[in-house]
Amino acid sequence: xxxxxxxxxxxxxxxxxxxxxxxxxxxSLSALAQDEPAEADSLLVTPDSxxxxxxxxxxxxxxxxxxxxxxxxxxxxxxxxxxxDVPDGKVKQYRILRAELIEGQPGEFAEIGDATAGATAFxxxxxxxxxxxxxxxxxxxxxxxxxxxxxxxxxxxxxxxPVRSSAQWFDRQRxxxxxxxxxxxxxxxxxxxxxxxxxELFIRKIAGLEAVEEAVGRATExxxxxxxxxxxxxxxxxxxxxxxxxxxKVAELAAQHETWLEVPVCRSLVMVTAKEVVKEAHSKxxxxxxxHEDQVxxxxxxxxxxxxxxxxxxxxxxPATIFFMGxxxxxxxxxxxxxNASGAIQIAGTAAxxxxxxxxxxxxxxxxxEELFVASAxxxxxxxxxxxxxxxxxxxxxxxxxxxxxxxxxxxDIWSFSTLFSVID
Amino acid sequence: xFVIQYFIPHYPFNRMSHWFSDWFAIILACAIVLGALNxxxxxxxxxxxxxxxxxxxxxxxxxxLLITVIGLSEGEAFREPGTWFDWLYVYVYTPCSSTMFAILxxxxxxxxxxxxxARNFEATLLLLAAFFVMIGRVPxxxxxxxxxxxxxxxxxxxxxxxxxxxxxxxxxxxxxxALGIVSTSLRVILGIERAHLAGE
Numbered sequence: 001x002x003x004x005x006x007x008x009x010x011x012x013x014x015x016x017x018x019x020x021x022x023x024x025x026x027x028s029l030s031a032l033a034q035d036e037p038a039e040a041d042s043l044l045v046t047p048d049s050x051x052x053x054x055x056x057x058x059x060x061x062x063x064x065x066x067x068x069x070x071x072x073x074x075x076x077x078x079x080x081x082x083x084x085d086v087p088d089g090k091v092k093q094y095r096i097l098r099a100e101l102i103e104g105q106p107g108e109f110a111e112i113g114d115a116t117a118g119a120t121a122f123x124x125x126x127x128x129x130x131x132x133x134x135x136x137x138x139x140x141x142x143x144x145x146x147x148x149x150x151x152x153x154x155x156x157x158x159x160x161x162p163v164r165s166s167a168q169w170f171d172r173q174r175x176x177x178x179x180x181x182x183x184x185x186x187x188x189x190x191x192x193x194x195x196x197x198x199x200e201l202f203i204r205k206i207a208g209l210e211a212v213e214e215a216v217g218r219a220t221e222x223x224x225x226x227x228x229x230x231x232x233x234x235x236x237x238x239x240x241x242x243x244x245x246x247x248x249k250v251a252e253l254a255a256q257h258e259t260w261l262e263v264p265v266c267r268s269l270v271m272v273t274a275k276e277v278v279k280e281a282h283s284k285x286x287x288x289x290x291x292h293e294d295q296v297x298x299x300x301x302x303x304x305x306x307x308x309x310x311x312x313x314x315x316x317x318x319p320a321t322i323f324f325m326g327x328x329x330x331x332x333x334x335x336x337x338x339x340n341a342s343g344a345i346q347i348a349g350t351a352a353x354x355x356x357x358x359x360x361x362x363x364x365x366x367x368x369x370e371e372l373f374v375a376s377a378x379x380x381x382x383x384x385x386x387x388x389x390x391x392x393x394x395x396x397x398x399x400x401x402x403x404x405x406x407x408x409x410x411x412x413d414i415w416s417f418s419t420l421f422s423v424i425d
Numbered sequence: 426x427f428v429i430q431y432f433i434p435h436y437p438f439n440r441m442s443h444w445f446s447d448w449f450a451i452i453l454a455c456a457i458v459l460g461a462l463n464x465x466x467x468x469x470x471x472x473x474x475x476x477x478x479x480x481x482x483x484x485x486x487x488x489x490l491l492i493t494v495i496g497l498s499e500g501e502a503f504r505e506p507g508t509w510f511d512w513l514y515v516y517v518y519t520p521c522s523s524t525m526f527a528i529l530x531x532x533x534x535x536x537x538x539x540x541x542x543a544r545n546f547e548a549t550l551l552l553l554a555a556f557f558v559m560i561g562r563v564p565x566x567x568x569x570x571x572x573x574x575x576x577x578x579x580x581x582x583x584x585x586x587x588x589x590x591x592x593x594x595x596x597x598x599x600x601x602x603a604l605g606i607v608s609t610s611l612r613v614i615l616g617i618e619r620a621h622l623a624g625e
Contacts (some may be wrong), residue, residue: 071439167435174432181428181607188611236449238606245618268460269453297467298460304525316478330529337532351602353595361540369598373605376618384617392608399600 055153056090056139057082062160064135069174072129072167077122079157082139090141091117095154098124101132101162109136127165134161177423183398188391195387203386208347208365209378213253215345219320220257226250227319228263229310229335231326231350232303235269238373239351243326244270244277245376246349250323251281255290263296264313266306271298307331311338324348324363325372328355336362349375465489554590558583 059079067074077096085091093116097109115122127133136159142152195201219226228250230243247263254261263278265271275296282291299309311334314322322339324332324346332348332355339346340362348359349367359366367375370392377385402421409417426445430438468482468489476482495509503510543549560566561583570578612618 071434169435171432171434178432184607242609268456294467298463304522308525333532334529337536353598361536370601370605373609388608388612392604395604
């Protein structure tokens with residue numbers, strides 16, 4: 001099937017236009033001459049005069065299928081490239097045409113997208129589930145000047161289809177992630193059960209967490225405040241949840257020592273949660289009367305406004321101890337350096353890798369990454385929580401073994417082991 | 426639900442994260458009132474009781490009321506260029522924010538000075554790595570090492586440090602963080618960890 005079009009309004013009747021067309025054609029042929037120099041000399045390009053040899057051969061083996069692992073609304077179109085699709089060949093691009101099948105008859109084909117020369121696949125992401133579609137792939141040869149198409153010659157493939165899109169109930173590309181999550185959950189649940197049964201579990205010492213009690217005690221001895229900064233993320237962030245959990249333990253210690261713990265926050269929901277946690281901690285140690293509503297207070301949602309407010313408080317009030325636990329961004333160093341200059345003992349913990357060096361440089365102790373998440377278990381020494389840490393360690397052991405196997409197999413090019421771990425988002 | 430929707434692309438699971446995000450955004454928008462009221466309450470109490478630093482509380486109250494009244498009085502077009510709200514944003518808020526951000530430059534210098542002192546073996550390694558990365562990232566690095574073979578010039582050494590040891594270390598931290606998040610999530614889902622709910 002042949003299909004061609006010619007876009008130029010300059011080739012109209014009249015001598016002037018004819019001359020213009022002649023000049024234009026000669027200019028255009030200098031480009032065409034790359035392919036067919038011998039014949040181009042005698043060619044006069046008019047809408048009906050594109051020689052057959054400028055038409056590329058059609059792409060072959062066009063196949064269509066429902067796009068896998070998606071929520072529907074997508075169809076994959078694949079083809080073998082045209083024999084003319086070679087470097088400096090006749091194929092400049094492919095166009096994809098689609099028609100809806102109505103009562104067994106294809107409707108009008110319409111262009112739905114294009115692909116560059118050399119491409120063999122296209123995903124139509126704009127289909128309606130349950131409807132039948134037919135596709136054609138068009139190989140296009142063209143000449144473009146000043147972003148205007150001078151001429152184009154196109155050849156359509158045989159139609160492919162019908163096909164209909166549908167949604168899938170399971171994303172098979174994520175099987176490996178599912179297996180990993182299940183395995184980790186099994187480890188964690190197993191060790192929690194073991195811990196519940198009374199099995200002794202060894203947990204290595206974490207200096208930053210060992211220092212928590214000492215830091216609170218220091219504030220008590222000095223008669224100064226403790227500041228607890230729970231990061232600048234909201235309650236939908238796991239680091240903030242981990243931070244609030246640690247806050248509970250710190251608040252208990254502070255309440256026991258009757259030391260003022262101040263929690264300036266930058267998110268309203270964090271304020272509400274932190275207030276409840278601190279209040280509960282005071283009740284838990286039998287000192288509900290020592291809790292004050294304004295211990296936990298909101299400052300601002302603005303990142304640098306929050307940093308400025310805390311810096312001001314630190315400089316004016318000179319707290320004995322500052323905790324930075326949670327997710328931080330550029331304000332981390334501004335806060336930690338001000339605290340350092342004020343002479344406070346500082347304990348930080350974050351799972352934001354970019355901020356870790358700043359905290360390490362400015363704070364006395366830093367919980368690196370996962371240590372932030374183990375803090376509550378470590379501080380409470382509850383068997384159930386410690387069991388989950390052991391399960392987590394088993395997960396880490398599995399990953400380490402996988403890395404070692406991967407290094408060996410990939411180094412000797414035995415098998416592409418890393419593909420087992422690739423997850424497509 | 427979030428875990429399930431990651432593995433099931435079919436409706437309604439594929440929309441769940443959007444729905445939850447929308448609901449969270451709505452709750453946040455409502456909760457901001459709590460924060461603002463808390464800020465005002467504490468600031469007003471500080472002024473009334475003449476607590477230390479009450480002058481700063483006056484600044485907070487005046488700024489809060491000023492921006493709120495101006496924003497509300499200018500209607501829907503309050504963010505358009507030329508409005509009072511826009512003027513305050515461009516000429517007051519933005520310079521203040523930029524100033525805070527700019528201070529970071531000085532703090533990086535002071536923190537680097539402390540971190541790079543060669544007190545022990547690890548700190549010396551850090552100092553050396555930092556030296557090679559910093560000097561390798563500026564043109565003078567290649568001028569100094571121009572006589573050396575291509576592969577060991579300072580820019581290539583800096584790239585090697587960043588691509589291999591640095592990436593390896595960062596990935597190790599990331600793996601630990603991912604496992605920690607799964608473990609914490611599981612503790613929260615199973616109800617073992619309830620401290621964030623003011624539980625045990």
